[in-house]
Amino acid sequence: MNIRHIAILFVKELVHGSKTFFFIFAVLMPVICSLVVSLIFGSLFSEKPRLGIVDYGNSRLVQKVKAADFITSEQFVSVIALRKAVEAGTMDMGLVLPEEFDSHLKKRQWMQVTLYIWGQSLIKDRAILVAAMANYTLELVGREAPVEINTITLGDGEVQSWAERFLPLLILMAVVMAGCMIPSTSLVDEKQNKTVTALIVTPASQTDIVFAKGLLGAVIGVLTAVMILVLNRAFGAQTLLLILVLSMGATMSASFGILLGIVMKDINTLFATMKAIGLLLYAPALINLIPQIPDWVAKIFPTYYIIAPVIEVTQGGGRWPDIAADIWILAALILALLATVGVLARKKRIFEI
Amino acid sequence: MNVQIIQTLIVKELLQLIRNPILGPMILFSLVGYLAVFFFMPATLEEKFTLGLYAPDAPAFVFNEFKDKEIKIQTFDSKETLRKAVAKGDYRAGVVLLPENMQKLETGQKTKIDVYFPADTPRELDHAFAVLLTMMFAELGDRISGKSFNIDLTEEILGPDMTGKQIAHRDRLLPLFAVLILLMETLALAGLIAEEYGQQTLQALMVTPMNLRHLLIGKGITGAGLAFLQAAVMMAVTGGLSGHPLLILTALLLGALMVTGIGFLLGSTARDLMGVMGWGVFVVILLSVPAMSVMFPGTISGWIKLIPSFFLVDTVHQVANFDAGWGDVWQNMLMLLLSGGLALWLGAVILGRKLR
Numbered sequence: 115m116n117i118r119h120i121a122i123l124f125v126k127e128l129v130h131g132s133k134t135f136f137f138i139f140a141v142l143m144p145v146i147c148s149l150v151v152s153l154i155f156g157s158l159f160s161e162k163p164r165l166g167i168v169d170y171g172n173s174r175l176v177q178k179v180k181a182a183d184f185i186t187s188e189q190f191v192s193v194i195a196l197r198k199a200v201e202a203g204t205m206d207m208g209l210v211l212p213e214e215f216d217s218h219l220k221k222r223q224w225m226q227v228t229l230y231i232w233g234q235s236l237i238k239d240r241a242i243l244v245a246a247m248a249n250y251t252l253e254l255v256g257r258e259a260p261v262e263i264n265t266i267t268l269g270d271g272e273v274q275s276w277a278e279r280f281l282p283l284l285i286l287m288a289v290v291m292a293g294c295m296i297p298s299t300s301l302v303d304e305k306q307n308k309t310v311t312a313l314i315v316t317p318a319s320q321t322d323i324v325f326a327k328g329l330l331g332a333v334i335g336v337l338t339a340v341m342i343l344v345l346n347r348a349f350g351a352q353t354l355l356l357i358l359v360l361s362m363g364a365t366m367s368a369s370f371g372i373l374l375g376i377v378m379k380d381i382n383t384l385f386a387t388m389k390a391i392g393l394l395l396y397a398p399a400l401i402n403l404i405p406q407i408p409d410w411v412a413k414i415f416p417t418y419y420i421i422a423p424v425i426e427v428t429q430g431g432g433r434w435p436d437i438a439a440d441i442w443i444l445a446a447l448i449l450a451l452l453a454t455v456g457v458l459a460r461k462k463r464i465f466e467i
Numbered sequence: 468m469n470v471q472i473i474q475t476l477i478v479k480e481l482l483q484l485i486r487n488p489i490l491g492p493m494i495l496f497s498l499v500g501y502l503a504v505f506f507f508m509p510a511t512l513e514e515k516f517t518l519g520l521y522a523p524d525a526p527a528f529v530f531n532e533f534k535d536k537e538i539k540i541q542t543f544d545s546k547e548t549l550r551k552a553v554a555k556g557d558y559r560a561g562v563v564l565l566p567e568n569m570q571k572l573e574t575g576q577k578t579k580i581d582v583y584f585p586a587d588t589p590r591e592l593d594h595a596f597a598v599l600l601t602m603m604f605a606e607l608g609d610r611i612s613g614k615s616f617n618i619d620l621t622e623e624i625l626g627p628d629m630t631g632k633q634i635a636h637r638d639r640l641l642p643l644f645a646v647l648i649l650l651m652e653t654l655a656l657a658g659l660i661a662e663e664y665g666q667q668t669l670q671a672l673m674v675t676p677m678n679l680r681h682l683l684i685g686k687g688i689t690g691a692g693l694a695f696l697q698a699a700v701m702m703a704v705t706g707g708l709s710g711h712p713l714l715i716l717t718a719l720l721l722g723a724l725m726v727t728g729i730g731f732l733l734g735s736t737a738r739d740l741m742g743v744m745g746w747g748v749f750v751v752i753l754l755s756v757p758a759m760s761v762m763f764p765g766t767i768s769g770w771i772k773l774i775p776s777f778f779l780v781d782t783v784h785q786v787a788n789f790d791a792g793w794g795d796v797w798q799n800m801l802m803l804l805l806s807g808g809l810a811l812w813l814g815a816v817i818l819g820r821k822l823r
Contacts (some may be wrong), residue, residue: 135742135744135745138745139745139748156527161589161592162591162595163595164526183591183594183596184591184592184594184598185595197625200625201625201626203626203763203764204764209569226621227621228621228623229621229623230623230624230625231622231623231625232624232625232626233624233625233626233627233628233629234626234627234629234633234634234764236512236513236514236633237514237515237537237630238513238514238515238516238537241516241536241537241538241599242596242598242599243593244602245597245598245599245601245602245603246598246602248602248605248606249598249601249602249605252605255776257599258577259601259602259604259605260571260575260576260577260578260604260605261570261572261577261578261579261580261604261605262577262578262579262580262601263579263580263597263600263601263603264579264580264581264582265582265584265593265597266553266581266582266583266584267583267585267586267593268550268553268585268586270582332715389492429711
C-alpha cells in the first residue's frame with residue numbers, strides 16, 4: 115500500500131466522483147431529510163396551540179402569552195393580517211386586544227374583545243387557548259385562582275420528541291448512504307465503463323484503488339453525520355469520542371460498500387440490492403421509532419453498533435466506559451468485513467477485464 | 468393510424484415494465500406501501516381530551532362543567548385504579564376531586580386538587596392541561612360565588628366549522644398519495660424511455676411499420692393508463708371515491724395525462740435510468756409541495772398555485788374531505804386540463820424531436 119498513490123487517487127475520486135448523481139444524492143438526501151424532520155416534528159407537529167394577537171394598547175397579556183411554554187404565539191400588525199392568518203389555518207385563534215385593555219380590566223370597565231377562531235382548529239386547542247387567556251387575565255387584575263393544581267407525574271417513561279426519535283435514523287442514513295454508496299457505485303461504474311483498464315497500467319495497486327474509494331466514502335459519511343448532528347444541535351460534549359465512533363461507523367459502511375462494489379456487476383443490480391437490504395441496514399433506527407419493541411431486537415442488526423454509541427454520547431451524555439462494549443463489537447465487525455473483502459477481492463480479481 | 472401497432476406497443480411496454488428489476492417492484496411497492504401507511508394511521512382525529520376522574524360525592528354540576536368544556540370523562544371508584552389507568556397511558560390526566568375540595572370551592576377558599584399525568588407526555592402539555600383545569604375550576608368557583616369578568620367576548624369562526632367532524636391525518640394525506648402514485652408512474656415511463664433510447668431500441672423500432680405518432684400514443688396510453696389505474700385503485704380502497712366518484716376519477720385522469728407529459732419530458736432529457744432517478748427526485752419533491760398545504764394548512768402561501776399539481780391536490784382534498792362538487796372545483800379542473808394538455812403536448816414535441 116502506497117500512501118502517495120492513495121492520496122492522488124483520493125483527490126481524483128473527490129474531484130470526479132463529487133459530480134456524480136450518487137455522490138450528490140448520498141450527501142444531500144440525509145441533509146434534506148433532517149431539515150424536513152425538524153420542520154415537521156419541530157414546529158408543525160408540536161401539538162402546541164397557535165395564538166395570533168393584535169395589540170392596540172401594549173398589553174402585558176401579550177408578554178404573558180409569549181412566555182407560556184405551551185402556546186406558539188405571533189403578533190400581527192393589523193386585524194386584516196390576523197384574520198387572514200386564522201382563516202388560512204396559520205393560527206388556531208386570533209385575539210384583538212383594544213387600547214387600554216389592562217387599565218379597563220383593572221377598573222372593571224366593560225370592553226369589547228374580538229376572538230377569531232379557525233374552523234378546523236381542534237376543540238382541545240381552543241379550550242387550552244381560552245383557559246390560558248382567562249388565566250393571564252386573572253393574573254393581570256391581581257386575582258388569585260381559587261384552585262391550585264398539584265401535578266403528579268406517574269411512571270418512569272422517558273419523554274422523547276419525534277425529532278429526537280428520528281435522529282438515529284438520520285445519522286445512520288448519513289453514515290450508511292455516503293459510506294456505502296460512494297465506494298460501491300464508484301467501483302461498479304469503473305467496471306461498467308471499463309475505465310479500470312487505465313487504472314491497471316498505473317503504478318497504483320488494487321489495494322490502493324479500493325482503499326482510496328473506501329476512504330472517500332468514510333470521510334464524506336463522517337462529515338455528513340457531523341452536519342446532521344450540528345443541524346439538530348445534538349453534538350454533545352464528547353467531541354473526540356463522537357468523531358471516533360462516527361469514523362468507525364463510516365469505516366464499517368465503506369467496507370460494506372466495497373464488498374458490494376466487488377460483487378455487483380452493474381449499477382442497476384447494485385441499486386436493486388441496496389434497496390432490498392436497506393431495511394436491514396436501517397432496522398435499528400426504525401426500531402428506535404417504536405418504543406414498544408424491546409431493545410434486544412435492535413441488537414441483532416450490525417448497524418446497531420454504529421448508532422447505539424452515537425446516541426449514547428450525543429443524547430445520553432455517555433463516556434468511553436458506557437460505550438466500550440459496543441465499540442469493541444463494532445471493531446470486530448469491521449475486521450470481519452475487511453477480511454471478507456480481502457478474500458473476495460483475491461477470488462474475484464475485481465480489476466481484471 | 469394503425470390500432471394493432473399501438474396495441475402491440477402497449478403490450479410490449481407493460482411486459483418491459485414488469486420485467487424491469489427496479490421499475491416493476493417500485494410501482495407495485497409504492498401502491499402497497501401507501502395503502503399500508505394509510506390503514507396504519509388512525510381513522511379519526513382526537514378532538515377532545517379524555518380524562519379519568521375520581522370524585523366521590525361530587526354534585527352533578529361538576530360533571531356538567533366537564534361536558535361544557537368538551538372534555539370526555541371516565542369515572543373511577545378509587546384513587547388507585549385511576550392512578551393505574553393514567554400510568555398505563557389510557558388517559559391524558561387523572562383528576563382527584565375530594566369532598567373537601569368541593570367544600571372549599573363552595574366557600575370561596577383556595578384548594579389544592581391532585582392531578583395525575585402519565586410520564587411519557589411532554590411537560591409543556593401537562594402545563595397546558597393544568598392551566599385548563601385551573602381555569603375550569605376557577606370558573607366553577609366564580610359561578611358559585613357569582614363573580615364574573617368585565618369582558619364582552621365576540622367570537623367569530625373563520626372558514627367551515629369542523630367541530631365534531633375534523634379531518635383525520637390520513638385523509639389529509641390522500642391528495643399527497645394520489646400525486647406520489649401518479650409520479651411513480653412518471654418515473655417508470657421516463658425510465659423506460661431513457662433506457663430504450665440509451666440501448667438504441669427506440670431507434671430500432673422506428674424502422675418497423677410503426678411511426679413516431681404510434682410510439683407516442685402507445686407510450687402515452689400505457690403511462691397515463693397505469694398511473695390512472697393505480698391512483699383510482701388507491702382512492703377506491705381508501706374510500707376516497709364514496710362521495711363524487713366521477714369527479715375524482717376525472718381529476719385523476721387529467722392528473723395522469725399531466726404526469727405522462729412530464730414523463731416524456733424527463734425521458735427525453737435524462738441520458739439513462741440513473742439520470743431519470745436523479746432529475747425525478749427533484750420533480751417529485753416539487754410536485755409534492757402543494758400537498759403540504761393540505762397536510763399543514765397555513766404553512767404555504769399563494770405562490771403554490773404556480774405548481775400545476777396544486778389543482779389536483781386541491782380538487783382531491785376538497786371533494787374527498789369537504790364533499791365539494793363540480794360547481795366548487797370547476798376552476799381547478801379547467802386549470803388541470805390546461806396544464807395537463809400543455810405538459811403532454813410539450814413532452815410529446817420534445818421527445819419527438821429527440822427521436823427524429
